[in-house]
Amino acid sequence: MLGRELGRGAAGRVYVAEDTVLARPIAIKFIANLDAGARQQFLVEARAVAKLQHPNVVSIYRVATLQDRPYIVTELVRGASLAELAKPVPWEAALDIAIGLARGLAAVHRVNVVHCDLKPSNVVIDHEGMAKIIDFGLARPITDRGTAGDTPAGTPDYMAPEVWQGEPPSRRSDVYGLGAVVFELIAGAPPFGKIAAADLRTRVISDDAPALRELVPQVDPELAAVVARCLSRDREARFADGGELRQALERLHASRRPSAQIGESPYRGLLPFExxxxxxxxxxxxxxxxxxxxxxxxxxxxxxxxxxxxxxxxxxxxxxxxxxxxxxxxxxxxxxxxxxxxxxxxxxxxxxxxxxxxxxxxxxxxxxxxxxxxxxxxxxxxxxxxxxxxxxxxxxxxxxxxxxxxxxxxxx
Incomplete structure (x- = not known):
């Protein structure tokens, strides 16, 4: 049973619905403007993602067509998207979110799919505090090296330089998108700010992303370095995939755990008590x-x-x-x-x-x-x-x- 509209974009519309058989709320996305060949490719790609079960990735329940319009049925994630979150957030919170996203992206890449549209509105923090990657409407298989169109797939503020230049998206372009999302969480705005798409294309292709520590001096330098590597103009300099990025972030998180203090003096002096x-x-x-x-x-x-x-x-x-x-x-x-x-x-x-x-x-x-x-x-x-x-x-x-x-x- 179809309910209210949750949102819409160039790729289609999303509705809240009710699974009347299993008595559970679901989300349905109807994909817009696909020809017969593209519809078939979309179904193949979506079915690949549907095989994936991971806590940081929205669960896909069904992929089918209705009157030649493909649609995806997914779990309804209750929570708030990163687009709704007040920014900037403390870098410690951004690190926790980034780890969840990298884990989810690593799982997506393992089934040979690229998301192609990582952005704040496509990440939801559910009521358990879990970051979930949603909306696979633009996803495609990594093995597809077909002709790239004149219009790049994705959202301008989070698109890698090579995608702007018409090259097919890859695992490394997903890494760029994730890096841009984390940059925005910490700095309060995307790497190149909010500028016209034509100017943004030139900046992304020609200029390095701003240094995060110049904008937010208190950010952990290792985290800033990880984000900078994600946003490298040279895609070969980026992390190879979500798995490699996940490892780097988890190492950083582990290194921040407080170590036991041996032989600490019981006399606090002017230090605060805990x-x-x-x-x-x-x-x-x-x-x-x-x-x-x-x-x-x-x-x-x-x-x-x-x-x-x-x-x-x-x-x-x-x-x-x-x-x-x-x-x-x-x-x-x-x-x-x-x-x-x-x-x-x-x-x-x-x-x-x-x-x-x-x-x-x-x-x-x-x-x-x-x-x-x-x-x-x-x-x-x-x-x-x-x-x-x-x-x-x-x-x-x-x-x-x-x-x-x-x-x-x-x-x-």
Whole structure:
């Protein structure tokens, strides 16, 4: 049963539908403007992708034709596309998304298919926080070296130089597209900005992509190097395929895991205390007790004081461990966020679900529901460190949504 239209583009239209046999929601994409030969090629390619089952790739349930119009039936991915996500995002979040995309792309390349249209709107973050590649309407087999048309396949901001020049897309052009998506997540705009297609073609073919660290100095240099390699004008200099890119990103992620500190001095001096320092955090028991007592009755407690007096240490090494260890009764766990420029995105990252960002922007009152869902059968204490960043640094739209959500919590 066909429902509302989800979206449309040059390649066709997508609708929400209901599988009445299995009683599940699905998505149906009708592919536009294909001649008989192209229709047959499309069906062959889509069936190849349909054999693929991977958590980072949308599942294809059926490929067929209706009145000579081919269509694809896929799972309906509930969540938000990267196009809907407020940008830029912290580079750590971009790295997590990139790893998921590279894993999905590696799986696609293993079945000898290229996606040909990697872009933010073709990546959805589902409600489990999983990045999924969707929309295989332009996909084609890697073995197809047929004549390239005058009009390149893809979306201009994410197309590789050789595709602009009319060459067939390849695994390496998909790698370029993924690199352009990650660049936009971190920098807030595609590599060459938003310019006319004719000017963009010249820039992409003639100029190197801007250095990510010149635009975002705080980005991890190794991640910036990976993105730069993806965006190389020389396709042979790029990662060979999604699998090679996945390995590079996973190595980078593994190298960032904190190593055990051997022989760390118990005397913190002027360093902040963390929860792991609970055993050496002394002298502020009365303050800890005061905050915990307030938490028994108040849904929100504001800890204030001059800069440097130890507000963060009090909460991290005193209040939070006390609550987690049972001083409020029952089982509790803690969630810590640092608001930064995108406070709502930081909260969504901590909850493991970036799809919450557009949801909470639209309906901030749902924050309480999402926090309860995250808590499960335990209590949840949320610590917003550097709360003043909501005023001094925050994106106005995200700040307004988070403020409204917190106000709902305060009202009980």
């Amino acid at each position: 929860a792991s320092h609970r055993g050496v955090f002394f002298g502020r028991r009365s303050e800890v007790d005061a905050v915990v007592e307030r938490l028994r009755s108040d849904p929100i407690v504001l800890v204030t004081g001059d800069s440097g007096v130890g507000k963060s240490s009090l909460c991290r090494a005193g209040v939070i461990p006390a609550v987690v260890e049972g001083e409020l009764g029952g089982a509790w766990h803690a969630l810590t966020i640092i608001p930064g420029h995108l406070p709502l995105t930081s909260l969504a990252m901590a909850l493991g679900d970036l799809a919450l960002v557009p949801l909470l922007r639209e309906t901030p009152a749902l924050l309480a529901r999402e926090l309860r869902r995250h808590a499960g059968d335990r209590g949840l204490i949320v610590f917003i460190d550097q709360f003043e960043e909501l005023i001094t640094l925050g994106d106005p739209g995200e700040v307004a949504a988070l403020d409204a959500g917190l106000a709902t919590l305060a009202e009980g």
